Amino acid sequence: MALAQVTDVAARAGVSPATVSNALNHPDKVSAKTRERVRQAIEELGYVRNDAARQLRQQQNLAVGMIVLDIGNPFFADVARGAENTLGELQRPLLLGNSSQNAERELTQLRLFEEQRVAGILITPVGDALQRLGQIKDRGIAVVIVDREAGADEFSSVSTDDVLGGRLAAQHLLELGRRRIAVIGGPRIIRQVADRYEGARTAASALEDATVQLWDTGAMDSQAGRDATKTLLALPAEERPDAIFATNDLVALGALQELTRAGIHVPEDVALIGYDDIQFAASATVPISSIRQPAQEIGARAARLLVAAIADPSASVQHPVFTPALVARESTLGP
Amino acid sequence: MALAQVTDVAARAGVSPATVSNALNHPDKVSAKTRERVRQAIEELGYVRNDAARQLRQQQNLAVGMIVLDIGNPFFADVARGAENTLGELQRPLLLGNSSQNAERELTQLRLFEEQRVAGILITPVGDALQRLGQIKDRGIAVVIVDREAGADEFSSVSTDDVLGGRLAAQHLLELGRRRIAVIGGPRIIRQVADRYEGARTAASALEDATVQLWDTGAMDSQAGRDATKTLLALPAEERPDAIFATNDLVALGALQELTRAGIHVPEDVALIGYDDIQFAASATVPISSIRQPAQEIGARAARLLVAAIADPSASVQHPVFTPALVARESTLGP
């Protein structure tokens, strides 16, 4: 059974296909009476427009694609929700993809979005996809970088100041008297990791006796946190850190689990701070200190910038930067 | 600047458009030499196929749509990842949508998927979308229900036995001597909520003096958990429950926060159990007992059933049911 299409609707309503199309897309061009007749025919036949044909003819797709690093991370889930809500209000469908911090999957997703001829792409890139994104932009697809400042001024970006965030975290630990800070997260090519680490080092450089070392984990989930922590605990006592700065809260939660399991007291023996301030950080066994980023707002802002770039490709690029904030809890302060 | 298309590639490679298409879609029909020439022309021109045109001509879309109740809930994020991985292996793009437990958004998403002519839909329906889904199936789009048993045998479904899960939770509480169980979650039209509640009541009906009451929250997030708990705490002491069964872990986490804030001891004063066993349940202030469901496996299984249904629409429907398991932690057992 073939699906109903415009010609069927037109026949049923006793008008031409062109009029059906107008009734749907330019209602002001059609008399009220005809509009109603078409509406009824559509209803009776259960007509659903074929978006492929529409796109082909219109030479454009309203939809926007988004690629996040890890949809299982509540931080990115929130960013995605922020974007989704904003785009929804603007009647733009969102195609949500997930790179799992995997460059190959990222490319697959990008290719898919290109084939779909999406109007724009929101992306938190894995490593160095910038060149590829440049090509995409040249193809007329708007691009906005999410949660990372785009160095070049080719695309707009929305970010928080990760260097500052790293500094805030380390300063907090240093002020509490900690001197050996282990930064855990990775891989290093992820810009967020590099920036947060850099911020932490900057903070420590002010003090003679403070050290900051990066332990590169392959991923950024709680498993990575557990693994890295095991490594740290295996160190000789004098090399063991007195503070851990996890580059996101999932990693911090994993670290906390492993520390607890090993009977290490947090924060007495080792202080712990995470990043993102996902809602679960506050309700952890030991509530985890963190650096807060306004997740939903980041997504919403990125969506708005993207839509603006779609509407006017020549509009000047912008790089709004949100300011992260320290949220101190028991994992650093103690009870 | 127009994008390159098959004719351009054909011209560059010195062949006809038909050959370019064959090189792409039926490589075995094209000589190795020609294939290579086409490949090169594609590369030089940066040709990216227009999926709308392809779909229109082929009369089919490989992509699959998925609608989850709440992408911010790690349980559904995991289900989605399970589905995504499986579909990825089968070369099928996944369009991920989020209903936020909102029937209207669900309809919007479904409409979108219909217009896209997706090959199939994976959905955890809000309330009573079954009739609508029937229409969709009649249109030739395969449907598989996720995380809820479809009563009718119109579509396949993948679920866990939520009635059993509810029973396990309540039995556990009853065995620990609790007698006044408050079930919090909602809205009630969500099948999971109704089933888990029913299971709990069944368990209690075996005991003379046990009561189970449902407190319907509008949503299923931690805010709902906090609000419901506030209501419970405002009850006169003799009506106050000695155990709370939250219909998912987000709600349980919210409840725990509110209990802690009010100085109520968990589990001494009030025992608490959640549902889903998301990873954050184990690392909560007081580790939360929960009912585990194999999230990723559910998603993967649903994806496989869907692909099978797409391949053979007349294939018999199946209703695999996973068995939930109690995971007892401190929030019921104590230290």
Place this chain on the structure above:
DNA sequence: GGCGAGAATTAAATCGTTTCAATTTCGGTT
């Protein structure tokens, strides 16, 4: 060297919608 089978290539039709330009209808005026 010619023949024929199978491989390789291609011309032209087609998918379902929207749009452009052209035509028809309508309401109001003189």
Place this chain on the structure above:
DNA sequence: AACCGAAATTGAAACGATTTAATTCTCGCC
């Protein structure tokens, strides 16, 4: 009652790929 401009409607072309059926090559063999 004829006419005019604006509003409403329509026929036919167009979007960019794939497919079918027909045509052209290739190569081994007699």
